[in-house]
Amino acid sequence: MxxxxxxxxxxxxxxxxxxxxxxxxxxxxxxxxxxxxxxPRSATTRPRRSGEGDMLYRFVTDEEFDRLIAENKVLEWAVVHGGARYGTLEEEIVPFIESGxxxxxxxxxxxxxxxxxxxxxxxxxxxxxxxxxxxxxxxxxxxxxxxxxxxxxxxxxxxxxxxxxxxxxxxxxxxxxxxxxxxxxxxxxxxxxxxxxxxx
Incomplete structure (x- = not known):
């Protein structure tokens, strides 16, 4: 591959x-x-936990997640952990590959x-x-x-x-x-x- x-x-x-x-x-x-x-960070619709930063996750609303999917900016996603969605964003992958x-x-x-x-x-x-x-x-x-x-x-x-x-x-x-x-x-x-x- x-x-x-x-x-x-x-x-x-x-x-x-x-x-x-x-x-x-x-x-x-x-x-x-x-x-x-x-x-890369994961995009997720789950609520941010107390004291949680932005290193591992990009926290988005359901509406923003829907928009990212509609604009083909999510490479893959799934519903996990009580209905929250997690996904892999193009912007977290492609620019870094392009930089080598x-x-x-x-x-x-x-x-x-x-x-x-x-x-x-x-x-x-x-x-x-x-x-x-x-x-x-x-x-x-x-x-x-x-x-x-x-x-x-x-x-x-x-x-x-x-x-x-x-x-x-x-x-x-x-x-x-x-x-x-x-x-x-x-x-x-x-x-x-x-x-x-x-x-x-």
């Missing part, structure tokens, strides 16, 4: 993987170690589908370069155990999440790269990603 080099080294790297595999932990570690990378930066974004599989099929990134003649990294667990059993430990859940909900996990794991074959996020070995995971990105 490596695409156009029209903008030099600039590209979008998507981090993908099943829920509970540690995507956010990996993203935060990369953010701390590599300020030269760009980590690597943009790193965590998405779920639905977001991955939306972005890889967007005209900015679709096909060999796409104007912008897209790469994808799938983060794998050591085993399915490990991931199920992580789901259990997050919070007490009913058996039917557990089975629903396991089914979702199995569907998400099928996306590994669509990605350019993969890395196993082993328990207690975050540094090794990050080092593998750094080699892939040619940064250290």
């Amino acid at each position: 490596k695409r156009s080099k029209e903008h030099g080294s600039g590209k979008l790297l998507l981090l993908i993987g099943p829920s509970g595999v540690g995507k956010s932990v990996v993203l935060n570690a990369l953010r701390e170690r590599h300020p030269e990378l760009h980590f 930066k690597t943009v790193v974004r965590e998405v779920d599989v639905q977001g991955f589908d939306s972005i890889r099929n967007h005209h900015f990134f679709r096909g060999p003649d796409a104007p912008y370069r897209l790469e994808s990294l799938f983060i794998l667990p050591e085993s399915r059993e490990q991931l199920v155990e992580r789901i259990r430990k997050r919070a007490p859940i009913a058996e039917d909900e557990l089975q629903r999440r396991i089914a979702s996990m199995e569907r998400e794991l099928t996306y590994v074959r669509l990605c350019d790269h993969q890395v196993v996020n082993r328990e207690g070995a975050l540094d090794a995971t990050i080092e593998s990603i750094e080699k892939m990105l040619s940064v250290s």
